[in-house]
Amino acid sequence: MSIAYPRRQRQLESLVKKLGLPVVAPVKWQLLDLALTHPTVSESANYEQLEFVGDAVVRLVSAIVLWENYPDCPVGDFAAIRSVLVSDRILAKMSREYGLELYLLVAGSATADQVGEESRLADAFEAVLGALYLSTNDLQLIRPWLDPHFKQLATEIRLDPARFNYKAALQEWTQAHFKVLPEYRVVEISQPQHNQERFIAEVWLHEQKLGEGKGRSIKAAEQAAAKVAFFALNTQEKP
Amino acid sequence: MSIAYPRRQRQLESLVKKLGLPVVAPVKWQLLDLALTHPTVSESANYEQLEFVGDAVVRLVSAIVLWENYPDCPVGDFAAIRSVLVSDRILAKMSREYGLELYLLVAGSATADQVGEESRLADAFEAVLGALYLSTNDLQLIRPWLDPHFKQLATEIRLDPARFNYKAALQEWTQAHFKVLPEYRVVEISQPQHNQERFIAEVWLHEQKLGEGKGRSIKAAEQAAAKVAFFALNTQEKP
Known part of the structure; x- marks a missing residue:
């Protein structure tokens, strides 16, 4: 079901296309709208709960990608690599690659808060993952585009362990x-x-x-x- | 595909029945066997990597249960409740309820290590969740029996916030x-x-x-x- 504001609906559809997903995908548009609404816009209807779900989703995807691609890697390295994959820095970077700042509704002084921008973008990214997960109750809308990012990052980190945190x-x-x-x-x-x-x-x-x-x-x-x-x-x- | 040791296969099937799942379920038995193998039994083929995946699975299930059941709960309470749900204490308790210690292969001095038992049971529980997740790439083998535990625990914790950590x-x-x-x-x-x-x-x-x-x-x-x-x-x- 699409949302009541045609302009916002078209905006969200354009984001879904950027993710490489078909617009007829079973996306719950109301959730995606919520995922892209900062707490400054609404105290009660904002991305915070979806971010909480999405934080678990991004940890699961990174664990599965490591499990599938590096069967011989010690589990200590898994933990070290994942701490980079799920860091605000990386999530905000991916957020920017998909132009999430164009879709994120922010109000008041927060719009000018450059320092908070990284964590805002990382939070919204997690919330979008939460919304996409809850749209189908599995990772089918997420792994096709997120896996390649994580695979490449994991390869880079393993080649250059200085990037471990x-x-x-x-x-x-x-x-x-x-x-x-x-x-x-x-x-x-x-x-x-x-x-x-x-x-x-x-x-x-x-x-x-x-x-x-x-x-x-x-x-x-x-x-x-x-x-x-x-x-x-x-x-x-x-x- | 079942595993090569008929006795172990029957043992694992009995655990799957205890979880309330049909034995014809699409369980990857080799993974379940691995999930119930302590590092003292095999340095390379043990539950550690599956525990890493399962840790993310249990966080996701607890986030979804909270999302679905407490839409009006502040996200700070979500975090506080989840920290109890995913604690070693709770995971080991559930592990014991399903008798996981009967299925967990442990070797050497670790068998006598009572102090380490709680974290061993919690780790094995997470690894079982990892194995069940990876059997179907979704939560279909997990939520039917794990959700009721988490719902009841969350209700108890909300009634008695002293249980918050x-x-x-x-x-x-x-x-x-x-x-x-x-x-x-x-x-x-x-x-x-x-x-x-x-x-x-x-x-x-x-x-x-x-x-x-x-x-x-x-x-x-x-x-x-x-x-x-x-x-x-x-x-x-x-x-």
Whole structure:
């Protein structure tokens, strides 16, 4: 059933075409409309609940793509790759590729909020996935166009592991196995040489140091420490 | 296609019957066998990858059940309820209800590891969900028996919000909105009275105190602080 505003209906149909789907597809247009409505436009009828569903959908699609394409990949790498695939940065990038900002209804000061744009676009992208999932109760409207993106990204990440987000991967690992978060302790070298990596980060879990790393920024040092810890944990024997 | 060991095949068929599914269901038996094989039995052919898929499946089912049954529930409550539904405690409980420990192949010292049993059962439960999902590429083998569990649990949690895991919910919220984790600072009252709640926890985000709570244990005090913070954040206007 199409929605009551012919202009919005035509707009949504044009998005569905961009996704490579036929407009006669069993899309629930009211849900797609909701998925592209920011909370500033309506406090009660907006994309938040669909984003919640879509967040689970995007995690499932990334898990299946990894499962189908990398049967020999250690599950720790699955987690690390997925943390990139489902990151706001990647979801917002795909959102922009399909021009979602043209379809997203936003009101008030939020329209001028450039800083919030990335998370807004990522949220709307997830909400669109939620709407498409709930249109058919399966992934038939999603995988034909989302799989190729994820396959290519996963290949790129595996070729260039620097793109792994080790902090996110380590956190997911320690939470899954120990129900706690790793703790970072950073010190700054007091008299750094020019160009020196002047931050040293340690990552600790349960009063045990897991790894140490250096970097030019706190963030870089923490990522370096997380990488050491992540590999140490994932090459250990299972308890 | 059934698996090569008739005894194991009969065992798996008996589990499928317990789930209320017909044995002629399109179950991929090899996957179900893998889902019930602990890493101690085989380093390469075990439930780890299926658990990774199943983790996403269980999140999706819980999101859909909440979406379908509580259309007026704030999305913050969705997150709080889901963090209970997908917790090891609940998944292990359901695992036991279906007697999964009878089907799970475990080797070596892990069999005697009582402490690890809960997470082992939760992991195997997720892996079974992964195997059932991948058998049909949709939720048709899962929702008929999992939905009623989740509906009942969600109802119980909404009636008794003390069952919310506010620390988990708060963490999910701050990560989704600010990409950081809340920080807890706990002090112990130096000369506690008998029966007094002798720990005071504060929860901070971005150098701002979000809430404070007391408890007889550090954990209880942190949960109390998280609850205050969680409600404060979820009743605020969206930025």
